[in-house]
Amino acid sequence: MTITHSQEAFTKAQELIPGGVNSPVRAFKSVGGIPRFIARGEGAYLIDIDDNAYVDYVQSWGPLIFGHRDESIENAVIDAVKHGLSFGAPTQAESDLASLIISLYDSIEKVRFVSSGTEAVMSAIRLARGFTGRDDIVKFTGCYHGHSDALLVQAGSGAATFGTPSSPGVPADFTKHTLLADYNDIESVKACFASSEGIACVIIEPIAGNMGLVPANKDFLAQVRTLCDEHGALLLFDEVMSGFRACLHGAESITGTKPDLVTLGKVIGGGMPVGAFGGRGDIMAHLSPEGGVYQAGTLSGNPVAMAAGLASLGKLNTNRRIFGVLEARATRLMNGFSDAAKKHNIGLQTDVRGSMFGFFFSDDEVTNFSQALKSDTARFAVFHAAMLEAGFYFACSQFETGFISTAITDTMIEATIDAAEKIFGAL
Numbered sequence: 495m496t497i498t499h500s501q502e503a504f505t506k507a508q509e510l511i512p513g514g515v516n517s518p519v520r521a522f523k524s525v526g527g528i529p530r531f532i533a534r535g536e537g538a539y540l541i542d543i544d545d546n547a548y549v550d551y552v553q554s555w556g557p558l559i560f561g562h563r564d565e566s567i568e569n570a571v572i573d574a575v576k577h578g579l580s581f582g583a584p585t586q587a588e589s590d591l592a593s594l595i596i597s598l599y600d601s602i603e604k605v606r607f608v609s610s611g612t613e614a615v616m617s618a619i620r621l622a623r624g625f626t627g628r629d630d631i632v633k634f635t636g637c638y639h640g641h642s643d644a645l646l647v648q649a650g651s652g653a654a655t656f657g658t659p660s661s662p663g664v665p666a667d668f669t670k671h672t673l674l675a676d677y678n679d680i681e682s683v684k685a686c687f688a689s690s691e692g693i694a695c696v697i698i699e700p701i702a703g704n705m706g707l708v709p710a711n712k713d714f715l716a717q718v719r720t721l722c723d724e725h726g727a728l729l730l731f732d733e734v735m736s737g738f739r740a741c742l743h744g745a746e747s748i749t750g751t752k753p754d755l756v757t758l759g760k761v762i763g764g765g766m767p768v769g770a771f772g773g774r775g776d777i778m779a780h781l782s783p784e785g786g787v788y789q790a791g792t793l794s795g796n797p798v799a800m801a802a803g804l805a806s807l808g809k810l811n812t813n814r815r816i817f818g819v820l821e822a823r824a825t826r827l828m829n830g831f832s833d834a835a836k837k838h839n840i841g842l843q844t845d846v847r848g849s850m851f852g853f854f855f856s857d858d859e860v861t862n863f864s865q866a867l868k869s870d871t872a873r874f875a876v877f878h879a880a881m882l883e884a885g886f887y888f889a890c891s892q893f894e895t896g897f898i899s900t901a902i903t904d905t906m907i908e909a910t911i912d913a914a915e916k917i918f919g920a921l
Contacts, residue, residue, distance in 0.1 A: 495544075495546055495883055495885075496544055496546075497528055497530065497542070497544050497546070498544060499531070499542075499543040499544045500528055500529065500530050500531045500542055500543060500544055501528050503531040503543060504528050504529060504531065514529075515529065519889075519890060519891050519894070520890070522890050524871065524875065524890065524891050524892070525874070525875040525878040525879060525890045525891070526875055526879060527879050527882070529890070530542040530546070530548070530882075530887075531543045533545075534562075535550065535558075535561075535562025535563060536562055536563060537561045537562055537563070537901035538550060538561050538562075538899060538901035538902045538903070538906060539562070540562070540887050546885070547885060548882065548885050548886060548887035549885060549886050549887065549902065549906050549909075549910060550562070550887045550899070550902075551886065551887060551888050551889070551896045551897060551898070551902075551910075552887055552888065552889050552896070552897065553897040553898075553899050554760075554765055555735075555760065555889075555894075555897075556703075556735055556739055556760045556761060556850075556895075556897050557760040557761045557763060557764060557765045557806075558764075558765050558897075558899055559738075559739070559761060559806065559810065559816070559820075559849065559899055559900065560806065560809065560899060560900050560901065561899040561900060561901025561902070562901070564764075564805075564806075566805050566809060567764045567765070567802050567805040567806055567809075569805075570764075570801040570802060570804065570805035571766070571798055571801055571802050571805075573801065574587075574797050574798045574800075574801035574802075575798055577797070578797065579796075579797075579798060580792075580793060580796055580797065580798075581797065582792050584795070585795065585797050585800065587795075587797055587800035587801055587804060588607060588795040588800055590800075590804055591607070591762070591800050591803050591804050591807070592604075592605045592607070594804065594807055594808070594811065595758070595762065595770070595772065595807070596772070598738075598742055598743055598744070598807075598811065599743060599744045599746070599756065599772070600743065600744075600746060600747075600752070601731075601744065601746050601752050601753050601754075601756055601773060601774075602756055602772035602773060603772070603773065603774055603775040603778065604772055604773070604775050604778035604779075605770050605771070605772030605778075606770065606771055606772065606778070606781060606789065606794075607768065607769070607770045607794050607795040607800075608768075608769040608770060608771070608789075608791055608794050609767050609768065609769060609791055609793050609794060609796070609799075610640070610759065610767060610768075610769045611640055611734035611735075611757065611758075611759030611760065611769045612639075612640025612641055612642055612769075613640075613769050613791065614640075614734065614757040614758065614759055614769035614770055614771045615639045615640045615642065615645065615697070615732060615734070615757050615771070616640065616642040616645075617771055617789045618697075618730055618755050618757050618771040618773075619631060619644070619645075619694070619695065619697065619730070620787055620788075620789065621755070621771070621777065621778075621780060621781055621787050621789070622694045622695035622728045622730060622754075622755060622777075623694040623695075624780050624785070624786065624787035625694075625728065625777050625780045625787070626692070626694045626695070626726065626727065626728065627692075628692035628693060628694040628727075629671045629692065629694065630671045630672075630673055630690045630691075630692055630693045630694060631644070631671060631672055631673065631693065631694055631695050631696070631697060632672075632673045632674075632675055632683065632686045632687075632693055632695070632696040632697070632727075633645060633647065633672060633673075633674060633675070633696075633697050633698070634674070634675050634676065634677045634698055634699075634702075634863075635674055635675070635676055635677065635862070635863045635864070636677055636702065636704070636705035636708075636862065636863025636866060637677065637697075637698060637699045637702055637704060637705070637732070637863075638699075638704035638705075639697060639699075639732050639734075639757075640734075643664045643665070643668040643669065644668055644669055644671065644672050645672065645697075646664055646669075647664075647669050647672050647674065673686040673689065673690060673693070674686075675696075676862055676863075676864070677698075677702065677705075677708065677710065677861070677862040677863060678710060678711050678714050678861045678862050679714075679862065680714055680717045680718065680721075683696065683717075683718055683721060684721065687721060687725050687727075693725060693727040694727060694728065695722075695727055695728040695729065695730045695754075695755070696718055696721075696722055696727060696728075696729055696730065697730040697732055698710065698715075698718070698729075698730070698731065698732065699731075699732045699733075699735070699736070700715060700731050700732075700733070700736070700745035700748075700749055700751070700753075701733075701735075701736040701740050701745055701748075701847050701850065703735040703736060703850060703852075703894070703895035704735070704893065704894070704895075705862075705863045705866045705893050706852045706853075706854055706860065706866050706869075706892060706893050706894065706895065707845045707846075707847065707850055707851060707852025707895045707896075708845070708852070708860055708861060708862065708863075708866065709845065709847055710749065711861070712749050712750060712751070715749050715750075715751040716749075716750065716751055718751075719751045719752070722754075728754040728755060728777070729751075729753045729754050729755075730753060730754065730755045730756070730757070731744070731745055731746070731753035731755070731756045731757070732757050733745055733756055733757060733758055734757050734758060734759035734760060734769065735759075735760065735850075735895065736847065736848075736850065737756070737757075737758040737759070737760075737761060737762065738758075738761040738762065738807065738810060739760075739761055739847075739848055739849055739850050739897065740847040740848035740849075740850055741817055741848050742810060742811070742814060742817060744756065748847070753773070754773050754774055754777060755771060755772070755773035755774075755777060756771065756772055756773055757769070757770070757771045758770040758771070758772075761806065761807075762803045762806075762807060763799045763802055763803045763806075764802035764803050764805055764806030764807075765802060765806075766796070766798060766799035766802040766803070767793075767796075767799060768796070768799040768800075768802075768803060816900060817848055817849070819900070820848065820849035820898045820899075820900065821846060821848050821849060823849075823898050823902060823904065823907050824846045824848070824849055824850065824851040824896075824898045825846050826904070826907050826911075827851060827898070827907050827910060827911065828844035828845070828846050828851050828853065829844075830907070830908075830910075830911030830914070830915075831844060831853055831911065831914055832844050834911060834914055834915035834918050835918055837915070837918070838915075838918040838919050838921065840855070840873075840918050840921060841855065841856055841857035841858075841870075842854070842855060842856070843856050843858070843859055843860050843869075849897055849898045849899075850895050850896070850897060851895070851896045851897075851898065852895050852896060853896075854866065854869040854892065855869050855870035855871075855873040855874050855877070855892075856868060856869040856870065866892075866893060869892055871892045873921060874892040876917075876921060877914075877917055877918075877921065878890060880917040880920070881910075881913060881914065881917065884913040884916075884917075885913075886910050886913060
């Protein structure tokens, strides 16, 4: 496999863009090698500018449930573009998508669209503070909720990849109201409540995808819900990654715990830039212009993004069996990896939630961030490079989640397992 054109493009990009990329993990810093510059996507495949094809297990970090260039989503976008790119005024499509989301999520009574997951979380936390009149928030080590200042503390995802639990440029005054707890450890949450004079909300990824795939324990979430109720705090589920990926009706339907607010992104735009936050009607009523908590955005509810989202979620809603098919393929992939690793005496931990999957090179179960950090990232880097060379595109960090699309066939899954077994043998 030759990557001459990607090498040239990356060299040029570094002269123009910090690190040569517009999102840090893309730089391949933690896995080594040269990032592939993509020319196009076709179904299950990414094709780089050297014309190499890769089975894509990243799917634009989640939103492409139907793979690249799905015809119905593509047609919806083209039709929307013909009517205009942006209006800065209300459209019927916003209400249509809002209605669909509300019908599928029991915990969402009203929803506000924004342009990114970071913006959704930032706005939801402001709303929680405005509703409760409190300043403190609780987040969990290893959960990534976007790069707004108050949340860039002990974050996972790219921050974990680069070994920086917090970022220079974030004043201490911006994070002094952010209390840290350990994922799946209720005693650490109790300690946060004991040390605070007033917690506005607890924010958590109920299915964490930014320290690798690490689901929250059901009993743990139920106990967090009880603590929030006892102290008058709100519970905020960050489902920017897992929303409509793990299942159709949100993490609440899997965990049995109902949040007060939910943040969404990625999937609800079918690949277009979009985010959203929603929840109980009495809380959402505090949002401007109905209430006093201000949030605004010129491109919020962008008509092209709304069209893509309606097409994508509409297909999911009318073809609900898709989730079972995708979960079966993700399970087959992870079972195949696990069997191959055992054959070659390699410690590997795997997990699946719907069309999301994750694996760690570790002998021990991973239930929190500190355990994730003990995984063998050097081994992952070797595995990643070898799989890429074999034509399989996985996330370029140990601390990310993989995704299955409907375009990925059973035959592709088996080919991926075969390639992984050969690499495990070499390892």
